[in-house]
Amino acid sequence: MSTEESSPEEAARPSLSRRGLFGLAAGVGAAGLALGAGAGSAVGVAVGRERAEQEGAASVHPFFGTHQAGITTPMQDHLHFASFDMMEGTSRDDLRSLLTDWSYAAARITQGLQVSATGAVGGSPEAPPDDTGEALGLPASGLTITIGFGPTLFETEDGKDRYGIASQRPRGLAKLPAFLGDDLAPDASNGDLCIQACADDPQVAVHAVRNLSRIAFGRARLRWSQLGFGKTSKTTAAQATPRNLFGFKDGTANILADDTAALADHVWVGGTDEPAWLAGGSYLVARKVAMLIETWDRVRLSEQQRIIGRDKSEGAPLSGGKETTAPDFRTKDAAGSPAIDHASHVRLAHPDLNGGIRILRRGYNYVDGNTGLGRLDAGLFFLSYQRSPDQFVTLQRALSTDLMNEYVRHIASGIWVIPPGAKSGSFVGAGLFG
Amino acid sequence: MTRPRLTKVHAALALAALGALVLSGCVAKSEVANADALTVTSTDSTCDVSAASATSGTLTFAVSNTGSQISEFYLLAEDGLRIIGEVENIAPGAERTLTVVAQPGQYKTLCKPGMVGEGVGRADFSVTGGTVAATGDDAEQKQKAVDLYAAFVKDQVEQLVPAVDAFTTAYESGEDDEARAQFPKVRAFYERIEPVAESLGDLDPRIDYREVDAVAEGLDWTGFHRIEKDLWVPKKDALNADGETPAWQDWAPSTTEERATYGDKLIADVGELNDYVHSEEFQKALDAQGVAGISNGAIALLDEVATGKISGEEDWWSGTDLSDFAANVEGSKMAFSLVQDFAAAAGSDGKKLSTEIARRYDDLDAALAAHGSLDEGFVAYKTLTEDDKREFTDLINALAEPLSRLTSTVLK
Numbered sequence: 020m021s022t023e024e025s026s027p028e029e030a031a032r033p034s035l036s037r038r039g040l041f042g043l044a045a046g047v048g049a050a051g052l053a054l055g056a057g058a059g060s061a062v063g064v065a066v067g068r069e070r071a072e073q074e075g076a077a078s079v080h081p082f083f084g085t086h087q088a089g090i091t092t093p094m095q096d097h098l099h100f101a102s103f104d105m106m107e108g109t110s111r112d113d114l115r116s117l118l119t120d121w122s123y124a125a126a127r128i129t130q131g132l133q134v135s136a137t138g139a140v141g142g143s144p145e146a147p148p149d150d151t152g153e154a155l156g157l158p159a160s161g162l163t164i165t166i167g168f169g170p171t172l173f174e175t176e177d178g179k180d181r182y183g184i185a186s187q188r189p190r191g192l193a194k195l196p197a198f199l200g201d202d203l204a205p206d207a208s209n210g211d212l213c214i215q216a217c218a219d220d221p222q223v224a225v226h227a228v229r230n231l232s233r234i235a236f237g238r239a240r241l242r243w244s245q246l247g248f249g250k251t252s253k254t255t256a257a258q259a260t261p262r263n264l265f266g267f268k269d270g271t272a273n274i275l276a277d278d279t280a281a282l283a284d285h286v287w288v289g290g291t292d293e294p295a296w297l298a299g300g301s302y303l304v305a306r307k308v309a310m311l312i313e314t315w316d317r318v319r320l321s322e323q324q325r326i327i328g329r330d331k332s333e334g335a336p337l338s339g340g341k342e343t344t345a346p347d348f349r350t351k352d353a354a355g356s357p358a359i360d361h362a363s364h365v366r367l368a369h370p371d372l373n374g375g376i377r378i379l380r381r382g383y384n385y386v387d388g389n390t391g392l393g394r395l396d397a398g399l400f401f402l403s404y405q406r407s408p409d410q411f412v413t414l415q416r417a418l419s420t421d422l423m424n425e426y427v428r429h430i431a432s433g434i435w436v437i438p439p440g441a442k443s444g445s446f447v448g449a450g451l452f453g
Numbered sequence: 454m455t456r457p458r459l460t461k462v463h464a465a466l467a468l469a470a471l472g473a474l475v476l477s478g479c480v481a482k483s484e485v486a487n488a489d490a491l492t493v494t495s496t497d498s499t500c501d502v503s504a505a506s507a508t509s510g511t512l513t514f515a516v517s518n519t520g521s522q523i524s525e526f527y528l529l530a531e532d533g534l535r536i537i538g539e540v541e542n543i544a545p546g547a548e549r550t551l552t553v554v555a556q557p558g559q560y561k562t563l564c565k566p567g568m569v570g571e572g573v574g575r576a577d578f579s580v581t582g583g584t585v586a587a588t589g590d591d592a593e594q595k596q597k598a599v600d601l602y603a604a605f606v607k608d609q610v611e612q613l614v615p616a617v618d619a620f621t622t623a624y625e626s627g628e629d630d631e632a633r634a635q636f637p638k639v640r641a642f643y644e645r646i647e648p649v650a651e652s653l654g655d656l657d658p659r660i661d662y663r664e665v666d667a668v669a670e671g672l673d674w675t676g677f678h679r680i681e682k683d684l685w686v687p688k689k690d691a692l693n694a695d696g697e698t699p700a701w702q703d704w705a706p707s708t709t710e711e712r713a714t715y716g717d718k719l720i721a722d723v724g725e726l727n728d729y730v731h732s733e734e735f736q737k738a739l740d741a742q743g744v745a746g747i748s749n750g751a752i753a754l755l756d757e758v759a760t761g762k763i764s765g766e767e768d769w770w771s772g773t774d775l776s777d778f779a780a781n782v783e784g785s786k787m788a789f790s791l792v793q794d795f796a797a798a799a800g801s802d803g804k805k806l807s808t809e810i811a812r813r814y815d816d817l818d819a820a821l822a823a824h825g826s827l828d829e830g831f832v833a834y835k836t837l838t839e840d841d842k843r844e845f846t847d848l849i850n851a852l853a854e855p856l857s858r859l860t861s862t863v864l865k
Contacts (some may be wrong), residue, residue: 106847108816145745146861237813237851275636 069263075325079159082126084440085299086287087447089163090404091276091381092142093255095217098247098383098400099224100305100434101232102210103239105172111182114172115452117238121166121214121231122446128223131159134230135280146410151233153226160220166447167303167435170194172211184451189288189297191408192436195304199419200429207307207431210242215303215402217381221248243431245307247383247400254381259336259344263399264310264384266424267327268334271342272369272378285377286404288439296450299439301404304411307385307431310398315426326422348372364423379404398427408434490515493564494807495524495543500564500574507555514551516564518543525565526551526573527608533561534645535787539604541568551827555580569611569727595744598791602747603730603739605644605787610727611643617723621716624680627709633684637768637776640677641827644777646783648753650726652738659722663769664704665695675718678768683707685770694769738739744795747788747862754785759849763842765834775831778845779821786814789856792863799865806855806862813852820848 080088105114124134133139138397139152172187174180194209216227220337225246232241251263252270256277263269272280283289315323324330328337328346336346338358348366350358359366370377381404405411418424438448490513492503497520503642518527523540528551537560538553557580560724563572589597616639623632643661653656658667660676664861667674687700707715729735739746789810797807824841825831 106851143861144863145864147857233854236854237809240847240850 048192061278077132078161080120080161080163081130082164082413082441083443083445086301087163087165087437087440088129088152089165089215090286090301090381090437091254091282092163092217093258093263093276094250094253094381095161095163095219095224096248096250097218097221097224097381098402099221099227099228099244100247100400100402101214101244102169102233103212103214103235104242105181105211105239106237109181109238111184111452113238115183117235118448119164120234121164122441124231124234125164125227125447126240126441128154128227128230129159129162130166131162134234151226151230153229154223157223160218162216162218162223163231163435164231165217165303165437167213167215167437168192168448169209169211169213169433169435171209172437186217187294187296187451189294189302189436191302191311192434193408193443195408195432195434196412198415198429200244200424201432204427204430204431207245208241209433210435212239213303213305213433213435219242221246245385245400246387247385251382251384251399252380253377264312264386264397265315265323265327265330267323267331268342269382270375271329271334272379274377281377282379285406285410286379288406292406297436297438301406301437302408302411303435303437304401304403304408305431305433305435306406306429308399308401309396309428310424311428312395312397314357318426324424325360325364328359328363337363346387360422362422364416364418364421367417368414372409373413376410376413378410378414398430404437437452454736460841466486482834493517493562495526495564495574496520497568497576498568498573499761500526500562500572500576502562502576502578505577506579506581509555509557509580510585512553512555512580514553514562515548516540516543516551517548518545518566521545522567524569525572527563527565528553528555529561529563530790531559531561533575533782535790536601536604536608538601539608541604541607553816554585556584557582560612561794565608565611569616571612578624580726595795596740598744598747598795599739599742601648602750602788602791603736606649606731606735609646609784610723610730613639613723614727616642616810617719617740619682621719624684625709625712625716627712629684632680633771636677636681636684636771637773638827640773640777641780641783643677644757644780645754645787647757647781647784648750649730649735653726656722656726656729658663660726662720663694663767664754665693665698668698668703675715677719677723678770679707679715680712680719681768682770683712685772686771694766744792744863745860748792748863751785751788751807751859752779752853752856754788755849755853757781757848758785759853763845768834771834772835773831775821775824775837778825779831782814782817782821783827785856786818789859792859795863796859800861803862803865806858808864809855810852810859813848813855817845817848820844 062235078093080092082088127134133150133155135149137149139148139150139155142148152222154377170188170192172184173192174183174185214228214231216224216231218224218227228244235241249260252273253260254273254276256275260268274285276282286299286301288300288302292298318326320331324337329335330337334342336344336359338344338347338350346359346365346369348359348369348371352358366372380402382399382401384397385400386395390395390396403411438450441449480857491507493514493516494501495516495518502514514526514528516524518524522545524543524545525539526543527539528537529535530537537555538551540549540551543549560578560580561575562578563575565572616635620635620639621634623629623635647657647661650660658670658672658676661678662670662672662674662676663678664674664682682700682704684707686706689701691700692698693700693702698800742749758778758781762781763775765772765774767777793807793811796810798804821831825836
């Protein structure tokens with residue numbers, strides 16, 4: 020379904036630095052964008068996977084395309100995620116203009132340009148600069164901006180259709196049901212809109228959210244935001260499987276960018292799915308999962324491995340083999356018990372136990388300093404993309420008996436629909452405005 | 454007031470903000486030969502205007518001062534704050550003329566014998582008819598805006614002087630209830646023109662420093678906030694605005710003698726401010742900055758709100774931060790109103806910007822009105838919920854972003 024979809028590794032190409040482009044920016048802004056749009060097909064496999072991995076800081080991903088970037092894109096090292104609410108009294112035109120302005124700025128900064136042609140230092144000395152400037156001279160750093168719409172954008176909780184789009188609300192887009200053990204903070208959950216900014220340089224990701232928030236003032240207000248460091252999944256085979264803060268490899272069996280069939284089955288909303296405007300889009304679930312770090316660190320190694328269902332060194336399933344070996348839940352250990360515990364995380368989350376359901380995970384580690392008790396305020400900022408929210412709900416329910424639950428707390432949650440990618444020069448969500 | 458580290462920045466902005474003497478009323482009479490002639494008689498207690506209405510266009514007010522003190526005459530907008538035109542320095546027995554181009558609308562007239570206070574004979578004045586085009590070339594229009602801003606600043610300080618007098622009298626004589634009631638209202642005159650005082654080196658520190666700022670800079674702590682702490686004596690275990698220093702550390706309620714000292718000091722400092730805004734130095738500073746100065750003054754006042762007032766650290770003991778907040782916004786809006794037309798004339802972008810800024814002021818005013826008014830008083834800062842503060846912050850962001858582009862737009 021996605022022959023137009025630019026393979027993320029192929030799209031990677033040597034950097035356009037902000038500084039390098041700066042002198043030209045006033046004249047070639049549009050050209051820069053066009054370049055970004057076409058890069059996927061123009062750049063061949065000569066820029067190989069290995070190089071893309073090594074030169075993550077230098078890669079540039081197109082903003083425009085069939086799908087939004089930041090989903091199958093090779094996972095960058097840093098995240099700044101932000102949730103917004105539309106301001107009271109805003110109109111359909113305000114929403115449309117916000118999405119237009121966000122898309123324009125995103126299309127520029129993902130290419131290593133500044134948010135506008137005059138940028139950080141090229142405008143009137145009597146006015147504050149359009150661009151805040153902290154990314155001047157930095158390369159694009161693989162920046163992707165992914166924009167999503169929450170259930171409340173279509174219809175507020177008391178049933179108001181503020182923007183005349185309620186009839187276009189995807190049926191599956193609703194606040195997630197309560198799960199066992201949820202301890203959610205409303206102020207750090209949900210939101211009308213979201214922006215996922217991922218980059219290999221944290222300053223570039225923060226610059227993106229900072230400038231997009233500023234562009235939104237008066238139309239949308241920041242509701243909550245989250246910084247993440249250290250990817251906890253991989254989205255290409257070339258990427259080594261990273262580790263989460265439990266110290267285990269995470270994302271071994273993730274859906275990869277080149278697995279077109281799996282993406283079509285499990286991630287992208289299909290042409291025959293409802294609603295039509297969403298074809299090529301996806302659903303994003305975010306869960307802030309606090310880890311009880313100090314407690315976990317005192318768990319003996321064998322128990323840690325039993326909880327996860329994999330060995331800590333290689334990430335191989337406890338049923339044997341290496342990291343990529345499929346787990347065999349029938350294998351018995353020497354004592355005759357299942358080698359992989361029935362309540363282990365790997366088993367409960369496995370597609371075989373969940374009717375073949377898979378999701379594309381894209382989470383990041385987070386550390387928000389420490390708690391008042393002197394414990395690390397840390398965990399996993401879980402992000403997953405799926406064709407339908409039901410996939411996540413099914414898996415999360417299956418995890419209700421997960422041995423790992425003793426060491427994690429879900430403290431924030433959100434769901435957004437991810438519109439398909441914008442056509443060159445258009446904006447994310449244009450399909451909603453007919 | 455401003456935290457010390459911001460003072461320099463604001464001084465620069467405020468310099469950008471001020472200046473001019475030769476006031477608007479001084480358009481040569483010959484230019485208005487055909488205009489409707491109105492006469493005004495200013496006495497020590499009245500201000501009689503020959504008619505309560507006129508047709509839009511160029512109006513002249515021939516003001517005779519039959520009183521015993523030097524007088525001034527003002528034509529104010531309906532809000533009673535914004536000055537449409539004024540003529541000052543009318544000696545006893547003298548006559549001077551105010552000429553304005555008046556648009557249809559409701560106005561107020563008043564005289565100010567003695568040049569201080571809120572004036573006498575405040576009356577409604579209405580202008581009917583159609584909208585008229587402004588006269589004069591661009592430079593003249595801009596100079597007029599500068600002159601009106603100077604007049605506004607002077608008017609506020611002239612009202613501050615007697616208000617401080619009454620306030621300190623109550624404070625020094627131990628009428629604390631009365632002094633507490635006056636505190637937020639007196640401060641409003643100062644807060645509307647705050648960047649002006651801040652451009653003056655050590656004047657703002659003497660008038661408006663908080664205790665923690667004075668301590669940090671090793672200054673004797675005087676002014677409004679010293680008096681505030683005497684009027685709202687903290688509990689023995691309370692902490693200062695830094696959240697750390699005990700309120701009673703190196704502090705005790707002022708004795709009667711100390712109250713006299715602090716009260717008289719504030720009167721003297723405010724008098725110095727009044728002298729300054731009537732000086733040539735002030736007018737020169739305003740002239741040098743032109744309309745950009747006015748626009749930057751509007752921005753600086755909103756910065757005051759965003760950095761100090763919304764956090765509730767300004768009026769730590771009295772909790773009257775919202776009054777300061779409202780007065781800052783009024784001052785900012787006043788400055789904006791003087792340059793609004795220049796922005797609106799700067800192409801379609803300028804028109805859009807000007808419209809948006811005006812709408813955002815309205816939104817902020819509406820949110821403030823839900824919590825009180827300068828006349829009736831506002832709720833105490835501590836009664837605001839986090840949601841209330843969040844709403845204010847969002848509305849300030851929504852206003853401050855377009856406002857930050859005002860200066861470059863009016864200079865186009």
